[in-house]
Amino acid sequence: xxxxxxxxxxxxxxxxxxxxxxxxxxxxxxxxxxxxxxxxxxxxxxxxxxxxxxxxxxxxxxxxxxxxxxxxxxxxxxxxxxxxxxxxxxxxxxxxxxxxxxxxxxxxxxxxxxxxxxxxxxxxxxxxxxxxxxxxxxxxxxxxxxxxxxxxxxxxxxxxxxxxxxxxxxxxxxxx
Numbered sequence: 479x480x481x482x483x484x485x486x487x488x489x490x491x492x493x494x495x496x497x498x499x500x501x502x503x504x505x506x507x508x509x510x511x512x513x514x515x516x517x518x519x520x521x522x523x524x525x526x527x528x529x530x531x532x533x534x535x536x537x538x539x540x541x542x543x544x545x546x547x548x549x550x551x552x553x554x555x556x557x558x559x560x561x562x563x564x565x566x567x568x569x570x571x572x573x574x575x576x577x578x579x580x581x582x583x584x585x586x587x588x589x590x591x592x593x594x595x596x597x598x599x600x601x602x603x604x605x606x607x608x609x610x611x612x613x614x615x616x617x618x619x620x621x622x623x624x625x626x627x628x629x630x631x632x633x634x635x636x637x638x639x640x641x642x643x644x645x646x647x648x649x650x651x652x653x654x
Contacts (some may be wrong), residue, residue, distance in 0.1 A: 496553060501567050508571045510535055512618060522646045558636030565573030565629030572622030579616055 482496070551560040587605065591597045 500549050503542050504546035504567050505570055510539035527642045558633045561629045561633030565626045568626035572619050
């Protein structure tokens with residue numbers, strides 16, 4: 479084996495590590511959008527969340543999303559393949575949101591009451607919060623599914639167009 483060349487196992491490990499890191503970064507950026515939505519739907523008279531937190535959340539989310547998109551495009555060396563990969567990863571927060579929507583408020587509150595001491599002190603506030611936020615989060619969950627489908631379809635279209643262009647180039651080069 480030449481010096482500097484990687485074996486199959488090393489390449490596979492590098493690939494898996496990069497995929498996991500970038501996927502986690504992308505999903506974290508997407509899921510940071512959920513608390514951002516919560517900040518807008520929570521009644522301000524409770525003064526629980528600092529208004530200064532909102533720009534930090536949105537800028538952190540945007541940074542993570544943009545870095546993961548950039549690295550994915552560089553790693554895949556194809557915009558179409560990058561979009562398809564990001565489309566698949568975008569479904570994950572959508573599925574998580576769907577699971578929480580299916581189980582509903584009462585199951586979540588019952589679970590929290592059994593695990594958090596002195597939960598009764600904040601239960602009414604949390605109930606109000608969940609009642610105000612969950613309908614809007616369902617739209618965000620739907621948005622994750624739509625974004626995943628759009629990214630997948632755009633990636634598929636770009637890959638198909640690239641394959642057609644490559645075939646045309648090969649055909650015209652062969653025909654000379």
